[in-house]
Amino acid sequence: MGIPTYDQLMLPLLKLAGARIASDFPTAERLLGDEFNLTPEERATRLPSGQQTALRNRTGWASFYLMKAGLLIKPKRGYFEITQRGRDVLESPPASIDKAFLANFAEFREFLTGAAVEPSANADSGLGSSTPDHATPDEALQGAYQQLRSELAxxxxxxxxxxxxxxxxxxxxxxxxxxxxxxxxxxxxxxxxxxxxxxxxxxxxxxxxxxxxxxxxxxxxxxxxxxxxxxxxxxxxxxxxxxxxxxxxxxxxxxxxxxxxxxxxxxxxxxxxxxxxxxxxxxGVGVTPVATYVVKRLDSDYFDEV
The missing domain is CATH 3.40.1350.10 (Trna Endonuclease; Chain: A, domain 1)
Known part of the structure; x- marks a missing residue:
């Protein structure tokens, strides 16, 4: 079936946290790879940038969205834990978890829109129809760049x-x-x-x-x-x-x-x-820059208190 998308990883990741089988990302990545019967080649597949495996990237984004919905928390760098809300979800688990499901939680809707939004009966279908792409933001950005570069070439x-x-x-x-x-x-x-x-x-x-x-x-x-x-x-x-x-x-x-x-x-x-x-x-021969986008990440070392 190939490498699962980040939303396909959300429910299995939540279950790993709920069973306390995994609380760090390397372990979670390995167990998720086992669950989806990924080959060594699929586990080693990297993003176009080459800086991270696709499975690690998608696992990270799955946990990120679960945290934004209040189903997981991050006790320290590189680790995650399930919350009571996450346990409540697993009491009657859905067939799958995606952004549409997470939109049932006000914190996640606020994260997506930047402002609190009242729950609605069709929040599920509305969000689902507006986010058909299952790529992570990293993959979407790099994929768009590769497409633009290919067209330019x-x-x-x-x-x-x-x-x-x-x-x-x-x-x-x-x-x-x-x-x-x-x-x-x-x-x-x-x-x-x-x-x-x-x-x-x-x-x-x-x-x-x-x-x-x-x-x-x-x-x-x-x-x-x-x-x-x-x-x-x-x-x-x-x-x-x-x-x-x-x-x-x-x-x-x-x-x-x-x-x-x-x-x-x-x-x-x-x-x-x-x-x-x-x-x-x-x-830069025969071409000229149109726009530059700088993608930054959190410098965790900066916030370490000595």
Whole structure:
């Protein structure tokens, strides 16, 4: 069934607290994983940020909402306990607990709206219909970011396919310089596209001191780049006694091409259109910031009294 959503975890978590089987999050996470028969891979699955497992994040948000409804309390950092209200709920437990169920409690409605709201007969259905998404706030935020980034990468790639081959070569220079190669924009610009020697479009410094150089092939293509094109590039590298090269294209590489570069002596990196677009986003080339959101968390150490 996959990793349970945070609302699917709320009732099992409350039951663990009620039976005093678990009072800390690592134990709760392990037992919930057992209850839902999660595989080791599912237990290890992390959020897009990579900072936390999805199960730990969802367990944390499940406990957070239960606390806001007064069913659990947090006696100290990393621990939780059931309240009398929580025990009352378990006396006649519902089939499941979600935000709609928690809306029966005034504290939770106040938390959601920022002001006290009188209970209503349809509070259950109203809240349920307005919150269909079962993602935690962390997952919703990171998911929205990933979607926006994916859409932006598609837009960047679309524009790359429209520019001239000369503009694409200069863009490649700009990107590599911003990434730390080439020493300076002027130095790199003088080297790129100058040799025209047997399938090499340019040469750029690997580092600011010029201790080594990287040979570049930049192709603004729409057709898939196959093994023959890569072999020509590698042949050109051998002709220059070069050890490193980067083949960059707005299209994609065939599986045969990628397999070929994994079995040769020289180091050749293949960057397709999507990879180039994402590098441009990462390094601010051809894109501009629209808004910045800073997500903060409580600094528990700050409040520790010595």
């Amino acid at each position: 598609s837009q960047v790639l679309e524009r790359l396919l429209q520019v001239s081959p000369e503009f694409f070569e200069q863009l490649v220079v700009e990107l590599l310089v911003v990434m730390g190669y080439g020493g300076s924009r002027r130095d790199a610009g003088e080297r790129i596209g100058r040799s025209g020697d047997g399938g090499i479009d340019g040469i750029i410094k690997e580092d600011r001191l010029g201790l080594d150089v990287i040979y570049i092939q930049a192709k603004r293509w729409q057709a898939t780049v196959g093994r023959p094109e890569i072999q020509k590039f590698v042949g050109a590298l051998h002709g220059q006694r070069a050890r490193k090269g980067v083949f960059m294209t707005t299209s994609a590489f065939s599986a045969d091409a990628r397999d070929y570069v994994s079995h040769i002596d020289v180091k050749v990196v293949l960057l397709d259109g999507i990879q180039i677009a994402n590098l441009m986003i990462d390094h």
